[in-house]
Amino acid sequence: xxxxxxxxxxxxxxxxxxxxxxxxxxxxxxxxxxxxxxxxxxxxxxxxxxxxxxxxxxxxxxxxxxxxxxxxxxxxxxxxxxxxxxxxxxxxxxxxxxxxxxxxxxxxxxxxxxxxxxxxxxxxxxxxxxxxxxxxxxxxxxxxxxxxxxxxxxxxxxxxxxxxxxxxxxxxxxxxxxxxxxxxxxxxxxxxxxxxxxxxxxxxxxxxxxxxxxxxxxxxxxxxxxxxxxxxxxxxxxxxxxxxxxxxxxxxxxxxxxxxxxxxxxxxxxxxxxxxxxxxxxxxxxxxxxxxxxxxxxxxxxxxxxxxxxxxxxxxxxxxxxxxxxxxxxxxxxxxxxxxxxxxxxxxxxxxxxxxxxxxxxxxxxxxxxxxxxxxxxxx
Amino acid sequence: xxxxxxxxxxxxxxxxxxxxxxxxxxxxxxxxxxxxxxxxxxxxxxxxxxxxxxxxxxxxxxxxxxxxxxxxxxxxxxxxxxxxxxxxxxxxxxxxxxxxxxxxxxxxxxxxxxxxxxxxxxxx
Numbered sequence: 001x002x003x004x005x006x007x008x009x010x011x012x013x014x015x016x017x018x019x020x021x022x023x024x025x026x027x028x029x030x031x032x033x034x035x036x037x038x039x040x041x042x043x044x045x046x047x048x049x050x051x052x053x054x055x056x057x058x059x060x061x062x063x064x065x066x067x068x069x070x071x072x073x074x075x076x077x078x079x080x081x082x083x084x085x086x087x088x089x090x091x092x093x094x095x096x097x098x099x100x101x102x103x104x105x106x107x108x109x110x111x112x113x114x115x116x117x118x119x120x121x122x123x124x125x126x127x128x129x130x131x132x133x134x135x136x137x138x139x140x141x142x143x144x145x146x147x148x149x150x151x152x153x154x155x156x157x158x159x160x161x162x163x164x165x166x167x168x169x170x171x172x173x174x175x176x177x178x179x180x181x182x183x184x185x186x187x188x189x190x191x192x193x194x195x196x197x198x199x200x201x202x203x204x205x206x207x208x209x210x211x212x213x214x215x216x217x218x219x220x221x222x223x224x225x226x227x228x229x230x231x232x233x234x235x236x237x238x239x240x241x242x243x244x245x246x247x248x249x250x251x252x253x254x255x256x257x258x259x260x261x262x263x264x265x266x267x268x269x270x271x272x273x274x275x276x277x278x279x280x281x282x283x284x285x286x287x288x289x290x291x292x293x294x295x296x297x298x299x300x301x302x303x304x305x306x307x308x309x310x311x312x313x314x315x316x317x318x319x320x321x322x323x324x325x326x327x328x329x330x331x332x333x334x335x336x337x338x339x340x341x342x343x344x345x346x347x348x349x350x351x352x353x354x355x356x357x358x359x360x361x362x363x364x365x366x367x368x369x370x371x372x373x374x375x376x377x378x379x380x
Numbered sequence: 381x382x383x384x385x386x387x388x389x390x391x392x393x394x395x396x397x398x399x400x401x402x403x404x405x406x407x408x409x410x411x412x413x414x415x416x417x418x419x420x421x422x423x424x425x426x427x428x429x430x431x432x433x434x435x436x437x438x439x440x441x442x443x444x445x446x447x448x449x450x451x452x453x454x455x456x457x458x459x460x461x462x463x464x465x466x467x468x469x470x471x472x473x474x475x476x477x478x479x480x481x482x483x484x485x486x487x488x489x490x491x492x493x494x495x496x497x498x499x500x501x502x503x504x
């Protein structure tokens with residue numbers, strides 16, 4: 001997890017802060033916010049609960065913003081100058097994962113882009129970006145937009161995520177019809193009398209929803225959702241172990257300005273039209289890496305023993321030569337053992353390749369492993 | 381009767397004769413959260429006071445466990461590697477980490493008693 005870079009600056013709080021404290025959450029600084037890292041259940045049980053039932057996450061520290069332009073093509077083409085996904089062909093109600101890129105193809109942030117439903121919203125896109133990057137992202141995007149496309153930062157909504165196999169059962173009782181949504185789609189709805197926007201997506205590898213709720217209504221929505229016996233509040237600790245098992249990148253750790261989307265194995269998020277046409281930052285490098293392969297790749301890593309290998313751990317080949325570094329590592333509660341990911345030289349990236357991890361000065365045997373560690377259970 | 385002392389690094393130490401049993405406190409395990417991995421030192425290892433000799437890892441982080449005293453490791457709790465969760469269940473009992481034969485019992489005087497440790501935790 002990102003340490004807070006400005007420990008002296010006052011930490012911001014989400015509209016759910018008081019509820020977290022009253023439910024016994026342990027609060028830590030994260031990306032400039034006071035956030036719940038765990039509740040009384042504890043990280044391990046919170047993780048397993050989410051995989052078995054449904055976990056509710058406060059992700060209001062993340063940034064929500066809207067782009068408004070005269071029509072979809074104009075807004076989509078403006079955003080496409082900053083990222084490599086096909087936004088032009090995004091259908092109303094469809095969501096896509098992408099990355100804001102630097103001119104050298106490094107990743108400035110990763111984000112979700114949704115084209116909202118409804119013809120009256122033609123020309124509008126909804127973006128959700130990382131908490132630690134949001135101010136820089138907004139400045140970057142605004143600076144590069146044409147005069148007829150406007151960025152609107154949305155400070156009026158909190159964001160909560162209901163994740164796990166029971167999420168659909170719980171939410172469809174409150175918002176009929178959400179069971180019919182497919183993965184990576186979004187819609188407007190009413191939850192507990194409040195207008196919300198929800199998407200069928202998340203950061204756990206499980207089925208679930210992310211719900212943007214007005215700040216003034218989110219405490220009531222949180223209480224309503226957690227009143228279900230299937231729902232427990234889940235902190236950032238389990239959020240991290242869930243996404244790691246699911247093989248999902250954490251910005252600032254698994255991806256950053258020094259890694260390209262191809263090195264990070266995110267090429268699935270670059271649709272064919274964009275590969276063919278280019279026209280995004282770093283296109284030359286990214287197309288060359290697609291054609292020839294990158295020099296390093298993000299891989300899954302399974303330590304052979306019980307000892308977790310943490311972020312920053314050196315990866316060596318079996319002759320003792322350094323070939324890479326772990327970028328996320330820890331204990332996977334569902335795997336019931338250590339799991340990690342990191343970057344290795346491409347020659348060592350093949351599944352099953354034996355490697356060693358230097359933990360507390362000693363080489364621990366490990367192997368390149370398939371990602372995700374736990375199968376995704378998205379509803380397509 | 382056993383002497384019970386505590387370190388500022390949140391280890392407990394119980395001394396009978398010249399043998400000290402060492403583990404981490406209930407407060408320490410509470411701060412760590414769910415313990416998923418424990419590494420104890422090898423029997424026979426000479427350890428110095430305040431030397432990192434064992435490791436305890438929770439889901440989130442790895443922490444060193446220090447020996448509060450100088451001496452030789454004479455026994456370790458092998459069961460902890462198979463059931464690290466015991467540290468959460470019984471930190472100051474069954475989940476002891478290692479035993480040391482003291483070479484400098486005077487070091488115990490620098491450690492806190494239970495009341496002193498409780499006050500230390502409250503203030504920190």
